[in-house]
Amino acid sequence: MSRRTFLPYVAGLALAVTLTGCAAESAAPEPMTPVRTTPVPTVSAPSSSVATSAPAAPDFPEGLPAAAKKHTKDGAKAFVQHYMDRLNVAWTTPDPDAIRQLCDVSVSKSCAANLQDAEDYKRKGWKYSGKAARTLRVDTLGLESGGTHRVLWTGIQLRNDIIDAKGTVRESYPREDLRLVFDLRWTASGWLILDERLGS
Numbered sequence: 001m002s003r004r005t006f007l008p009y010v011a012g013l014a015l016a017v018t019l020t021g022c023a024a025e026s027a028a029p030e031p032m033t034p035v036r037t038t039p040v041p042t043v044s045a046p047s048s049s050v051a052t053s054a055p056a057a058p059d060f061p062e063g064l065p066a067a068a069k070k071h072t073k074d075g076a077k078a079f080v081q082h083y084m085d086r087l088n089v090a091w092t093t094p095d096p097d098a099i100r101q102l103c104d105v106s107v108s109k110s111c112a113a114n115l116q117d118a119e120d121y122k123r124k125g126w127k128y129s130g131k132a133a134r135t136l137r138v139d140t141l142g143l144e145s146g147g148t149h150r151v152l153w154t155g156i157q158l159r160n161d162i163i164d165a166k167g168t169v170r171e172s173y174p175r176e177d178l179r180l181v182f183d184l185r186w187t188a189s190g191w192l193i194l195d196e197r198l199g200s
Helices: 003-025 073-092 109-124
Strands: 133-143 149-157 160-163 169-173 176-187 190-198
Touching (some): 073 133, 073 149, 073 190, 109 190
Antiparallel strands (some): 149 176, 160 169, 176 190
């Protein structure tokens, strides 16, 4: 209830006390008829509505699919799928910017290593001869303490060569089945990878 609602009531009470006091001083023989005051109608002031601004939308990385922008389990899965797709781009182009905004390299050593590889390949003029990995499935493993979402990626490390600008093979990697566990957190830029490690 607004405080302004009480003000008319206080004014009416003061008026009644004043009139009664004046009648007592007149010393008339007849008993005084009690003075009745007409209550002043109270008008409640309209409550001022406080404008509340909606929370700002996350500043998503450029090129992020709509499915990966959702703050849901499916959104976390889509984000991991997107990261693996961009990792292929980072190593085959090479283009370190493809994954730079997708993980926190100050926390995740694996993400930092993946980014460093992409930067080294670009500097040397090297690249993967084909896609580094293929996704088979992505599953959520649950919500961890501190609001961290855990996601399991299952796929294949494809047989690959790393070649230089002349096409000379510098390194080779065999085909291998892989299970990777990702820890993600929702931030001002959407999902962000905090950790990436081999799964059992």
